[in-house]
Amino acid sequence: MISGQSVFFLSILIFVAAFSGSLLRADAEIIDPTRVTQLSWNPRAFLYKGFLSDEECEHLKVLAKDKLEKSMVADNDSGKSVMSEVRTSSGMFLEKHQDEIVGRIEARIAAWTFLPEENGESIQILHYENGEKYEPHYDYFHDKNNQALGGHRIATVLMYLSNIKKGGETVFPDSNDKLAQPKDDSWSDCAKKGYAVKPEKGDALLFFSLHPDATTDSKSLHGSCPVIEGEKWSATKWIHVRSFDGPQNIEGGDCIDENELCPKWAAVGECSRNPLYMVGSNSSRGFCRMSCSACLVSE
Template identity: 40%
Template sequence: MKSGQAISPELREWVAAQLAAGHSVPSLRASMRAAGWHDDAADAALQGIEMQAAAGVAVEPPSARMPGPDLSVSPLYVDAGDRRVQVLQTMQLPRVIVFGDLLSDDECEGLIAAARQRLARSLTVETQTGGEALNVDRTSDGMFFERGENAIVAQLERRIAALLRWPVEFGEGLQVLRYAPGAQYRPHYDYFDPGEPGTPTILRRGGQRVATLVMYLHEPEQGGATSFPDVGLEVAPKRGTGVFFSYDRPDPATRTLHGGAPVLAGEKWVATKWLREREFT
């Protein structure tokens, strides 16, 4: 790759704008080569776009605004309104932030108690139809809270909105999952594949997912880490902490492939908040 030239969001916006103007992917690759970009850099910038274009899927520029805390001065703590949250670890690509002391023990216990009575085998979004279905890659039990369903959920949603600077209304309902020994969720992406036939139906409810926050409510004795295999990162499921990651386009180039490693002993409970581009209805 040409020295000093990163594949930035601005470059991808330029690529998307040129495609929208009617230029072909091969012509863009030729233009980048003429401007001094090496082949591997051009391929990285165009990754995923050529496949979408061939499938007739509209390619739109990534959103300039993304959820996330202000870390411009490398703070050790971030004000989340009603709580001071620790910044334990950060990564740029993928954009990952590990938060400490995000939930109190009482909040963790309260969410588990409220969720326990409604657990069922976890479903995943079915992008073929836009509905939900069982997935052999996901072996947890789970349930969803409606936004603001009870006092703990409403308080946590306000805290997340303040921490990540993203409106409460742009969030899906909070999902709580229980992983028994042996349960896992194999590596996957959280965004909705633009090439799948059910995706337009899903996007009507609030646009694409742009970020995920996984919060650990109960830690297992062994196993259960959240892994990012593309970058060799594992986040230990410590109670009260959370791992946030964002993805500015529905593309593997975001490197947000992630999974829940098998629980080897004990139980793992997590709460997940997915954030959309706009109000989720």
């Protein structure tokens, strides 16, 4: 029997082969390996030039503009979403396959990464104004509660939806290649502290939070440098080891909590602040439906 780690390693081998042009998924006109550059092996990071069209970028921004809220971070101990000065952007989550364009982008991400669509979270749209940033952090989890839902995040696809005059770079402070990257005065001081990527509208950055043996990669530490001139829009897709959509058929009905912390989260307002996770949508079921009173308990 093939182990879970072996399957993971095999998927990475297939993924790497795609960049040599030896393998492509369907829709070859959409996935173009010649636009992909390997940026780093420690961490493993790749840049796809022109992954999104200008029209797709603008469409995602329009979907988000009137729904932005203060961004949250996951508490390392409880896994609960909390506010923090570590992250000062505003953001919102789209629904999976919210419309035809969103669905097409999600399918393109799955084709590029060779990771199943059901393993991905909903796309998060983020907006950074002058001075706003996200301090260096890991996308894999430190708490067991978040790991129980889909396992660790394998990979992150970060799509840039706008150009920015200065600042706003994605930086990897612990990258082995940080000293080899030349930087002039067009880079922010923050970007000079690691290997950095300038946000350019339509480009997509893919990096892995786990090694091929499924252990966490400490080199994947990354952050969003403060915006100095302009404003930054981005869209993030986090992809997990297992399905993130949740169980579809559970004996005893739908009115259950999938996490023991659901009552506490509901009590502090997470049902309204984080409805996709707590309550769910048409495409995926929430994990705290009972605590959010999103269903009727069977008598």
